[in-house]
Amino acid sequence: MKTTTAGLALAAALALTFTAATGASADPVPAAPAHDFSDCPALPAGVDAARWKCELHTASGSLRLGDRDIPALAPMTLTFAEGPMPDGSNGQAWGSLRGGPSTVPGGLLGIDNASADRSPLLGLSLQPEYGGRSDFYSVGDSMGFFTLRYRAVSPLLPRGCTIGTGDTPIEIRLKRVGDSERVSKNPPVIKYAAMDTEFGVPAATGCGPMTRLVNDRLGLPATTGNKITLSGEYTYKTYDQLTVR
Secondary structure, three states: OOEOOOOOOOOOOOOOOOOOEOOOOOOOOOOOOOOOOOOOOOOOOOOOHHHOEEEEEEEEEEEEEOOEEEEEEEEEEEEEEEEEOOOOOEEEEEEEEEEOOEEOOOOOOOOOHHHHHHOHHHOOEEEEEEEEEEEOOOEOOEOOEEEEEEEEEOOOOOOOOEEOOOOOOEEEOOEEEEEEEEEEEOOEEEEEEEEEOOOOEOOEEOOHHHHHHHHHHHOOOEOOOOEEEEEEEEEEEEOOOOOOO
8 A cells, every 4th residue: 555644653652653554445434433633733834724734643552661561552642733834845743642651560569460450559650741853754664753751650659750851752763564444534544553663762760769660670771672563543634624723
């Protein structure tokens, strides 16, 4: 299937994702449910709204961070816009990354799941947050990149405990796996799978006296061996179709 430029993930996502495939379906397919375009960013000055798209990528999947597997990533949605600038160059505008926390099996101490469920103070989850940089224009199966950090969430950890910072975020460069599938024409909805196995993960910081425990628990920092696998859904509207801006 041929692909067009589009933006990870995320939904999920983590996202978030990332970039879209297009193609004609042999038979008409039912319309998909409505999507939330309220996070679409404002357009740059002077651009043609009919030529700019607000894109939503929602994805979920699995993550290997250091030596720890997170088999069930919470859904993540990435919202952004892209289109031509007045001088003809490619333009983009960031919207948002939204995603819920994903549970780290075994919690902070690596105990079995049943025990962790009975000991909520020892639970551990990872909350994705946008890392500040992205470029969703694609080349072939390469789907651009976005950066994120994971906030480590536990009753025993301070709010500032994160894996990745503004200076050293995690950089995800997804590659499409297999063929994409158009599931709806109106609105346009395309499903895809994507993966990255080449990103590095810095050590956790800002965790106070628990910093070493978090890093030991997750096997961080980790320059290799990390993996994110996503199943995503992509849709868009041109800005002349939007009522939120």
